[in-house]
Amino acid sequence: MVTNISLNSDDFIGISLSKIPCNRDLASAVYIKVNEKFIKFKEAGDHIPEDKYNYFISMNVRELFVLKESAEIFFNAIDNYKKAEIVEKVLEVGESNRTIVEKFIDIRETVYEAFLEEALSNETVDILKNQVIEFVATVKHKNPQAELFAKLSSLNNTIAEHSLNVANLSLLFGMASGQTHLHVLENLYMGALFHDYGKAKIPASILEKPVSFAYEKAMSEHPEAGVELLKKNGLISKQVLSIVLEHHEQFGGVGFPKGLQGDAIYGLTKIVSVAIVFDNICMNNRGKSSMYKNAIKVIEYDNGKQFDPSILPRIIDVLKLGYGGYVRTRERKELT
Template identity: 30%
Template sequence: MSKKQTSYKAIDKRLITEGANIDFTLYETNDAKTQMTLFLQSDSVVGGDKKVYLREVESLYIDATDYDKYQSYAQKHLQSIASNPDIPFSEKANIVYAKASEVMENLFKNPDSLENMKHSQEIVNGFVSLALQDEATLESIMKIAAHDYYTHTHSINVSIYALSLAKFIGLKDKDLEDMGMSSMMHDLGKSKVDAGIINKNGKLTEQEFDTMKGHPQLGYNIAIKMGLSDKRILSGIRDHHEKLDGGGYPNGLKDKQISLFARIIAIADVFDALTTKRSYKDAMSSFEAIGIMKKQMDTHLDMRLVNALVKMCAVKI
């Protein structure tokens, strides 16, 4: 009988911080990456010799069967990392971003999993903690945002832009948390749209665009299935492609029919789309992006919020 081969998974070593209690075993590999050796036994506290050595080790691995334990450890630590004043903003933002990217990628692969949904709430809390810090300016946030387009990183970018704008105009506490959730989930409906359409390079045919237009309602349906019931959260997901002049989709809503959440997400969505590189276009600077939003989308977007975004990045246009 052959011995079962252990399979290992690389983890983000920045999440393994001094003083942390680890309930899974950590491994490292030799230079040739041919052999795994024990780095830290499970149920130990990171410290002593390992603390120094942690800086030198290139990558850390776990036994794949410990993945759930690692996930809950990482989630538990995320908010404390995000609110730790001793870690530089860009560093902690990168850690939260990397974790968010992993969680959202899983959620897009399996949007019906309640477990993934629970993880995304923890990620949102991490982002709210980040957005509440003084260093969270549009410029500092743009530095950590991914500038190549993937649906899951787009969701994260939109969430941090939306949260910063929401905080800037005075939203607080639970409102911010709900805003974070709504923006993080705004494109979840794309998980139910044919990947060929989502990833198509270049212009969609009319029929493909019609299919694509279904994603806000699909996202709304998934959100309800997940147990989200807050009207603002749901409106942000369903109405983020509505336009103030009534020319948007799926319902052609106008003016006051479009909620504050949906207006904020619409702006964050366009801003990220313009400042992100796609296979068919280069990324724009924040200055150029806001210029286009002001000149070409003045009947679509809420200009008071666009002006708030301008103030937020102190760009004079």
């Protein structure tokens, strides 16, 4: 229950939303700050649902607050969730892949931070780029099985998690397509992470009215909007901007915003496009044991239409290896 209270800012400590996991029990009550007033948002034991994260991103809400007296308990719980997640993931992917798991979880926290910032800061981009380079170098060196990426993927529907899934898939597809240069793979990963940045930043007032001209316009313009916002940060490369601009273009020429066709589309964008469609289909079918197989079938069907036939066969091979026989039993139970 939301309650107004007469506590002042000295009683609270702010915590970045990037550090608060969604769908996990909160160790203490959390508050939001509206017009300089602190309003109780969730009680201890509640959790923050994933759709609220997208809402907070579109509203530029970066922090929640806890009472100072509860801060230690709250931070300990966050720390324990993170440790438990690492243990759980390492059990799934094997001890030899621990570094990959740890580095990925660090990237995820920074990606949330990046999406939650009102304007992307150089500091965040700098941290993210370094984390991505380290992650990519580790993955490249270990040359892991495709199934590792299936196990790292999330079925959580926040825009940040979707972006992370797309980035991991793109890295996998890029390596399968013969891309080996570290900075090419870094651009591929960063472009995939930020492909929907323009969509994430559509104001909540527009997102709340999905049947409106303003909503349609914002959706159709989100690739250009993303580029305009990202361009303001001087550390985002032009390769990344190309991926953001073109991620809804289609090989056959019927995509948007420009209707580019064939090789007019940047090579790295073609890879990211497959990853986006694959993850969207999985998200739309989450909970179904056939979701990965169905997604692979849809991608295969679009060979030569939406996707470049010169790169797709290798991507399909890697998808079948990693995801073809993999069933997300744990999430299925959680979602039923």
